Amino acid sequence: MSAVSPALREKILAAVDAGFDRQIEFTKELVRFPSLRGNEAPVQDFIHAELGRRGYAMDRWRVREEDIRHHPGFSPIAVSYEQAWCVVGTHRPKAEKGRSLILNSHIDVVPSGPVDMWRDHPFDPKVRDGWLYGRGGADMKAGTALNIFAMDALRDAGFRPAATVHLETVMDEESTGNGALSSLVRGYKADAWFCPEPEDECLARANAGVVWFKIEVRGRPAHTREMQQGFNAIDAAYRLVGALRELEKRYNEDKKNHPLFADDPHPLNLNLGQIRGGDWTSMVPAWCEVELRFAMYPGISAEQVKRDVESCIAAAVARDSALANNPPKVSWHGFFCEGFVLAPGSDAETTLKAAGLAANNRAIGDLVTPAYLDARVPALYGGMPVLVYGPTGREIHGIDERCDVESIRRCTRTLALFIADWCGLEPI
Ligand code: ZN
Numbered sequence: 001m002s003a004v005s006p007a008l009r010e011k012i013l014a015a016v017d018a019g020f021d022r023q024i025e026f027t028k029e030l031v032r033f034p035s036l037r038g039n040e041a042p043v044q045d046f047i048h049a050e051l052g053r054r055g056y057a058m059d060r061w062r063v064r065e066e067d068i069r070h071h072p073g074f075s076p077i078a079v080s081y082e083q084a085w086c087v088v089g090t091h092r093p094k095a096e097k098g099r100s101l102i103l104n105s106h107i108d109v110v111p112s113g114p115v116d117m118w119r120d121h122p123f124d125p126k127v128r129d130g131w132l133y134g135r136g137g138a139d140m141k142a143g144t145a146l147n148i149f150a151m152d153a154l155r156d157a158g159f160r161p162a163a164t165v166h167l168e169t170v171m172d173e174e175s176t177g178n179g180a181l182s183s184l185v186r187g188y189k190a191d192a193w194f195c196p197e198p199e200d201e202c203l204a205r206a207n208a209g210v211v212w213f214k215i216e217v218r219g220r221p222a223h224t225r226e227m228q229q230g231f232n233a234i235d236a237a238y239r240l241v242g243a244l245r246e247l248e249k250r251y252n253e254d255k256k257n258h259p260l261f262a263d264d265p266h267p268l269n270l271n272l273g274q275i276r277g278g279d280w281t282s283m284v285p286a287w288c289e290v291e292l293r294f295a296m297y298p299g300i301s302a303e304q305v306k307r308d309v310e311s312c313i314a315a316a317v318a319r320d321s322a323l324a325n326n327p328p329k330v331s332w333h334g335f336f337c338e339g340f341v342l343a344p345g346s347d348a349e350t351t352l353k354a355a356g357l358a359a360n361n362r363a364i365g366d367l368v369t370p371a372y373l374d375a376r377v378p379a380l381y382g383g384m385p386v387l388v389y390g391p392t393g394r395e396i397h398g399i400d401e402r403c404d405v406e407s408i409r410r411c412t413r414t415l416a417l418f419i420a421d422w423c424g425l426e427p428i
Contacts, residue, residue: 009420024127028125030141073380090167103168104193105196140390143196147167150415154416161419164190195387199367199390203388207340207371211309211337216289217289223282223284268296293335340373348422
């Protein structure tokens with residue numbers, strides 16, 4: 001039973017609607033920052049200023065590997081963290097009466113791919129036919145804005161949460177999750193953790209674990225007229241990827257033992273994401289590097305996948321005399337993360353689903369996502385109930401990424417009512 005009266009509910013929802021045009025403009029402003037990994041600082045400065053202006057107590061820190069590498073949730077990195085900034089704005093009530101909350105989002109985006117494939121420039125957002133286009137529009141700057149504007153709506157209605165709320169934007173969700181981890185290590189905990197990733201207005205019931213790894217093959221270069229005397233590193237890398245496809249098949253056949261993923265035709269994808277190699281078209285290539293992403297069911301550790309991948313590669317090498325004479329090197333950096341399951345029936349889930357129904361007169365369904373979510377950090381290591389629920393997106397990590405504008409409105413309405421109920425309210 002919601003503690004929010006029908007009259008108060010209408011007042012809050014009206015405030016969300018009244019601020020919604022500004023919210024979409026704010027979202028576009030966020031998309032204009034090309035906050036690729038390593039380049040999150042400018043948008044974090046912008047958010048720091050915006051939250052500071054609203055009166056939040058501000059915290060900003062640089063993620064340092066030495067502060068988090070001891071943690072079991074750490075993912076190894078091979079990039080500079082010189083500009084790896086996280087930002088938290090904290091609201092503290094006059095009297096702590098309700099349940100505390102973290103409103104999380106990640107501020108990094110993946111590369112745009114070839115710009116000429118986009119209808120508009122990926123960092124020049126446009127609203128067309130009810131969709132907000134732009135890289136990061138759905139994943140997940142609509143969510144960052146949604147968190148901020150749900151809190152704004154409560155203020156515009158004359159209230160503030162009667163419990164501590166941390167509004168946090170973290171870096172590097174798209175390759176490690178180390179930003180979310182560093183926030184936990186810094187001490188940010190709450191009675192619930194909310195993140196509006198683009199989940200088609202559903203609640204994420206479970207997500208997959210993810211690992212990244214690199215295979216480096218050294219060949220024997222030769223003139224192409226004597227190709228048979230050389231050893232083609234690119235061909236050899238393809239043979240190794242072929243062997244890993246067998247492991248991928250085995251992992252997917254095992255879905256019958258993981259009922260949450262059993263309805264997905266192919267839940268665990270091995271993605272050959274990057275390839276580099278060779279120096280000259282008339283030269284047998286001397287080197288090849290492939291970078292891959294693989295996934296696993298919740299409850300399977302990253303260490304287990306590492307063992308499986310390495311023994312699969314070792315077996316392929318043993319069967320291949322050329323490779324056996326030139327063993328490849330396998331290294332692990334980037335995601336090294338387990339998945340999680342949200343156990344049904346938590347107070348947080350019940351409160352969110354009631355808020356969704358009251359806000360939009362529609363039920364919030366469940367979604368099982370075979371992708372990475374930062375929610376694994378608070379779920380596995382913080383003991384927090386995690387609510388990942390956000391707007392509808394299309395072409396996420398693709399070309400012409402977009403977010404359904406009305407779904408952003410509905411999620412903001414849900415979140416504003418959720419905060420009111422979960423935290424309670426006090427007059428300004
Ligand atoms: Zn995301």
